[in-house]
Amino acid sequence: MLEQFEQVGKEALAELLKVRDLKALEEFRIKYLSRKGLIMDLLSQVGKLPREEKPRGGQLANKTKNDVLAAFEERKKALEQTQKGQRELIDVTLPGVPVQIGCRHVIMQTIDELLDIFGRMGFGVAYGPEVEDEWHNFVALNIPPEHPARTPSDNFYIEDNVLLRSQTSTIQIRVMEKTKPPIRVVAPGRVYRPDAVDATHMYMFHQLEALVVDEGVTMVDLKTTIEQFIHVFFGPDTKWRFRPSFFPFTEPSAEVDLLLTDKSGNERWVEMGGCGMVDPNVFDAVGIDSEKYTGWAFGFGIERLAMRKYEISDIRWLFENDLRFLKQF
Numbered sequence: 401m402l403e404q405f406e407q408v409g410k411e412a413l414a415e416l417l418k419v420r421d422l423k424a425l426e427e428f429r430i431k432y433l434s435r436k437g438l439i440m441d442l443l444s445q446v447g448k449l450p451r452e453e454k455p456r457g458g459q460l461a462n463k464t465k466n467d468v469l470a471a472f473e474e475r476k477k478a479l480e481q482t483q484k485g486q487r488e489l490i491d492v493t494l495p496g497v498p499v500q501i502g503c504r505h506v507i508m509q510t511i512d513e514l515l516d517i518f519g520r521m522g523f524g525v526a527y528g529p530e531v532e533d534e535w536h537n538f539v540a541l542n543i544p545p546e547h548p549a550r551t552p553s554d555n556f557y558i559e560d561n562v563l564l565r566s567q568t569s570t571i572q573i574r575v576m577e578k579t580k581p582p583i584r585v586v587a588p589g590r591v592y593r594p595d596a597v598d599a600t601h602m603y604m605f606h607q608l609e610a611l612v613v614d615e616g617v618t619m620v621d622l623k624t625t626i627e628q629f630i631h632v633f634f635g636p637d638t639k640w641r642f643r644p645s646f647f648p649f650t651e652p653s654a655e656v657d658l659l660l661t662d663k664s665g666n667e668r669w670v671e672m673g674g675c676g677m678v679d680p681n682v683f684d685a686v687g688i689d690s691e692k693y694t695g696w697a698f699g700f701g702i703e704r705l706a707m708r709k710y711e712i713s714d715i716r717w718l719f720e721n722d723l724r725f726l727k728q729f
Contacts, residue, residue, distance in 0.1 A: 412471075525585065526585045538550050554594065564592035571609055588702065611697045612696050616694065622696035630658070640658050643656075650675065655671055672708070675699070
């Protein structure tokens with residue numbers, strides 16, 4: 401019987417060396433180490449040995465069990481490592497996956513072009529914070545508390561007096577607070593409004609603000625500057641118009657429309673932005689003498705400019721980060 405204990409142990413260890421995968425290892429465990437396996441059967445046979453052989457038989461049976469179990473665990477660990485390595489193995493014969501290289505976004509390209517055009521006209525560049533207080537975003541721009549543009553439903557308020565700026569006109573105020581006339585700047589930046597997202601609206605978009613303040617500045621200067629810009633940016637044959645409008649911070653005010661022709665030959669006017677002469681109340685708010693100085697300002701949507709120039713029909717495409725689309729520009 402004792403010789404049988406040794407024989408089963410040797411056979412188990414020899415068989416374990418031939419196991420090449422986890423499936424075969426599980427079959428080995430069932431055969432030798434399960435409750436009905438050969439090792440457990442040996443342990444049950446110890447009680448049937450003659451009295452004088454029981455101590456020796458018990459020791460031999462336990463040693464056989466421990467040796468086989470230790471070898472089993474070691475083999476299991478080795479096979480698991482091998483299987484993991486096989487899963488992670490890179491087959492160098494497979495075709496590679498090309499890495500797409502990004503490109504400068506069409507909005508940034510448009511901003512660069514706008515700044516270049518106005519830079520050649522003698523404009524500087526100004527920037528301002530995207531988180532603003534109500535004074536810079538509304539009060540200094542002659543927008544009274546009861547004005548609908550100040551309602552929470554039309555703005556992203558962070559606190560009672562703090563919000564994400566709804567227009568880049570806030571940069572005008574900050575420039576005029578710190579700079580004495582003459583002033584001639586453009587200011588690009590992101591603005592935020594809780595608009596319903598569709599093909600032409602987004603809750604975050606970019607604007608380009610322009611501001612000129614000096615003695616003797618007139619509406620003619622504004623119109624001439626816009627005309628020069630449109631002809632450089634869109635082409636000399638571009639048709640556009642001034643349309644009377646109203647803004648609290650300019651008087652008189654106008655909106656700028658472009659005449660667009662679709663692929664079917666149909667023409668329609670599309671709004672590009674608003675403009676006008678700076679309201680004297682705005683000058684008074686920032687400490688500029690409104691009796692001595694006049695000025696004009698405009699604000700154009702940069703997405704709209706890019707969409708019209710590159711014939712993009714849906715503003716959402718500009719924010720999806722699809723390289724197939726972005727690499728066209």
